[in-house]
Amino acid sequence: MSTSYTLRxxxxxxxxxxxxxHIKILYDHIKQAEKLENYQIVDAENNGDKKIIKFKNNPPVLLSLVLGDVIHSLRSSLDYIACAIVSFCNxxxxxxxxQFPFGEKGKALNCKNRSCIKGVSDAALDLIESIREKHSEGLSLICNFSNQDKHRLLLPAYTHCIGYKFQVDEKKETTTMLSVQPQRVLDHKTLIKDGDTIDFSDQLMKxxxxxxxxxxxxxYYGTESIYLMNDTVRQVLNSIIPFFSIAMLESETDSKKSA
Known part of the structure; x- marks a missing residue:
């Protein structure tokens, strides 16, 4: 039984x-694992600016399984739309x-990569190449996360601190409205181990x-990487889906011209 490209x-x-x-479930589990009750911060000896982290619970392996479900669906969505393009063209x-042609980050698809979408039109190939260039970071993450999840666990760990400070939003005669503002997180994250020392000299909450x-x-990759992968698939779909209507209109126009 053949499946129409529209169904794909x-x-x-x-x-x-x-x-x-699955992302909602994952974020709920992450929120639970990041609660203060899962660790404590104690004073370092003879140093008021340093604190020692003591973990009561490690991040549950369940996080890895749920993230795997997220990644599987995101990559499958890309593969499905790749099949839709090929079946539309042929x-x-x-x-x-x-399957979706991830290829190598920063490089055009080679012959082997293009075999993943064999039969697409030149216009479709150009579109895919532009998408790969624009969303190279997110697509690379999806490919790497998916390849590991198929064979090995995506290991969860405590990896970084976020500093917070209070900001005055509104001050009235009897009340002051405050909001908690998170500070920028370093892109590169490293494992935080039980007994590690954390610097509090910046006077921020941690x-x-x-x-x-x-x-x-x-x-290590935090929730912002998960957001990037998810948003990448959304934008890829939004870029590819209009292609079908445009290609149909161009085909009808060409037919009328040749009639």
Whole structure:
């Protein structure tokens, strides 16, 4: 039984929406694991600016499993839309080996990469290349996270501190409205181990946050990386889906001209 390209588009969208359900579950679990009750901060001896972190609970492995569900749905959404493009360009194409062509970051697709979308038009290939260039960071993360999740756990760990300060939003005669403002987090995150020392000399409040590790990578990736991957798929779908209508209109215009 053949599946229409329109149904494949719908399935790509449904897969993305399914990922949103898992992301909500993941963020709820992360929020629980980052609660103050999971660790304590004690004074370092003879140094008022230094504190020692003591963990009561490690991040649960369940985080890895739920993140894997998120990544699987995001990558599947991209693969589904790749199949939609190929079947649109060639209704009789064999889709057995069709998938989204991640390729190498910063490089154009080579012959082997292009075989993942064999049969697409030049216009479709140009569109995919422009998408790869624009969203290279997010697509690279999806590919790397997905490849590890298929074979190994995406290990969760306490990886970084976020500093907070109070900001006066509104001051009245009897009340003062304050908001808590998080400070910028360093892009590169490293493992925080039980007994590590944290610097409080900046006088900011501190909270411990969770990240995930990829093997053969000395860094950890926090929730902002998950947001980037999710937003990347959203933008890729928003870029590709209009292609079908545009291509149909151009085809009809060409037919009228040649008639």
């Amino acid at each position: 588009i719908d399935c790509a969208l449904l897969r993305y929406y399914h990922a949103q359900d 209704s009789g194409a064999d889709l057995a080996h069709i 909270a411990i946050r969770i990240g995930f590790q990829l093997e053969n990578d000395d860094g």
